[in-house]
Amino acid sequence: MNATDLIIFNFEEVRRRSIKIWKAIPEEKLNWKPDEDALTCAEIIRHLLQGEFLFHQVLIGRGGKALSNLFNPFEAKPFISVDDELEFAQPYREEFLKYITTISMNDLENIEIDLYDAGGYIRTLGDMLLRIAYHEAVHTGQLLDYMRTMGISRPKIWD
Secondary structure (H helix, E strand, C coil), X not given: CCHHHHHHHXXXXXHHHHHHHHHHCCHHHCCCCCCCCCCCHHHHHHHHHHHHHHHHHHHHHCEHHHHCCCCCCCCCCCCCCHHHHHHHHHHHHHHHHHHHHCCCHHHHXXXXXXXXXXXXXXXXXXXXXXXXXXXXXXXXXXXXXHXXXXXXXXXXXXX
């Protein structure tokens, strides 16, 4: 396995586990949140799917400026269900994973993504890819905590 294969494998495994959790949340609990300032379960799921689309644009454009005047297909779409969100996001997911297959080892190490204005940092493309997967994993853990708080059975993700 080369570096690109490992990165794609990581993205697929993170998403596979996220989906197990997302689908285990009862529909009537998708709008639950632990307090007024928190995101709901549905908002977290949307945040992750939309975030992957936006991160992809940032990577292509090599920085946060790529989001200027960008049409975001997620903005006007209402959240209907987890399955609907996954179906809607699938073409964007496929484009993202396809993009990763085009990245060389040299690109991973030498292309810089400038998010200084948006996030206060500049990182290599390889670093950013790992951060994107980590972002989803952190929110997946957040949803597991939500489920525990709601008293919902949590799926086994360590298979």
